[in-house]
Amino acid sequence: MEERKSIGIFGVQQGVGVTHLCTALTHYCADCLKSHTALVELSGNHELEELQKQQQGKWGRPDRKHYFANAGSDNMPEYIRQGYEYYIIDGGSEFYRIRREFLRCDRKLILVSLSPWKRKELEYFMSVIWEEEKCLDNVTFLAQFGMKKDKKDFQKQYRIPIHTLPFMEDPLHLKEAERLFLKTLV
Numbered sequence: 001m002e003e004r005k006s007i008g009i010f011g012v013q014q015g016v017g018v019t020h021l022c023t024a025l026t027h028y029c030a031d032c033l034k035s036h037t038a039l040v041e042l043s044g045n046h047e048l049e050e051l052q053k054q055q056q057g058k059w060g061r062p063d064r065k066h067y068f069a070n071a072g073s074d075n076m077p078e079y080i081r082q083g084y085e086y087y088i089i090d091g092g093s094e095f096y097r098i099r100r101e102f103l104r105c106d107r108k109l110i111l112v113s114l115s116p117w118k119r120k121e122l123e124y125f126m127s128v129i130w131e132e133e134k135c136l137d138n139v140t141f142l143a144q145f146g147m148k149k150d151k152k153d154f155q156k157q158y159r160i161p162i163h164t165l166p167f168m169e170d171p172l173h174l175k176e177a178e179r180l181f182l183k184t185l186v
Contacts, residue, residue, distance in 0.1 A: 007185070008105030009090035010098065012125045013118045015025065016111040017165065019047040022090040024079060024171035028182040030064035032174075035085040040076070042070045042101055043092020073101050086186075095129055108139045111165065112152060114146020127157055150156055160178070 007025060011018040022039055030036040041048040042093060049069040070081060079087065091098035102108060112122050143151060144165040151162055168178050 004087065005107070005108045005186070006089060006105040007109065007122070008089040008091055008098075008102040009109045009111065009132055010095055010102055011093045011111040012095075013113050013121045014093045016113050017020050018092055018111055019031070019045075019090055019107070020042070020168065021111065021142075022088050023048075023051065024168050024174060024178065026067075026088050026184055027172055027175065028174060029086040029181060029186065030087070032183075033086075033186070035064065036080055036083070036100040037065045037086040037088065038068060038082070038084040039065070039088045039090065040071050040079055041090040041092075042071060042073060042098045043090055043094050044094045044097065045071065045094075046070055047092070048090060049150075065093050073098070076101060092160060096124075104134075106138060107185070110139060110141050112143050112154075112162070114142060114143050114150040114162075116150075118145075119150075122154075130158075 009018050009022050009025075010120075019041070022041075026037050026039040029035045039048065046069070048067060066082075066084070068075070071079070087126075089101055089104050090100070093100070112118075114122070118134065141160055142161040142165040143162050154162055166178065167180055168174070174182070
């Protein structure tokens with residue numbers, strides 16, 4: 001069996017696309033990489049459950065991908081024993097609730113919005129939480145929303161590259177450009 005890999009995804013603000021990206025990554029790992037993949041929602045927001053209801057019948061064959069909506073951190077050992085090759089962890093925007101599992105992940109993705117009305121939350125995260133967690137490794141910052149100037153200012157202020165997250169219309173049916181982008185995140 002291939003080595004297990006975990007990808008934790010957390011959003012500094014609500015509504016930045018964490019569940020959407022987690023769903024796309026799950027489908028990429030299962031359908032393109034042909035790997036047994038588990039999507040574990042630790043956020044407690046019930047968004048994965050809602051998405052499954054809306055997209056009923058469109059989730060494809062369940063032989064390689066499994067979804068654990070509204071799971072708790074206490075259930076992680078059980079999921080790990082099931083031997084998935086990829087674990088996609090949906091942390092929502094609840095950093096302290098999912099902190100322990102997020103920090104254990106092999107790859108950590110932090111989604112942010114650079115929109116002016118979301119700036120306060122981002123500045124709080126960077127000044128308080130990011131400073132506490134200086135030991136974070138394998139972290140990639142991604143933003144879908146915001147102006148180029150705001151992106152440059154963020155990178156300059158924090159000395160952290162921030163990558164543009166492309167818009168993915170349907171995380172269940174990925175286009176070639178989207179698959180190429182997701183490949184860089186795995």
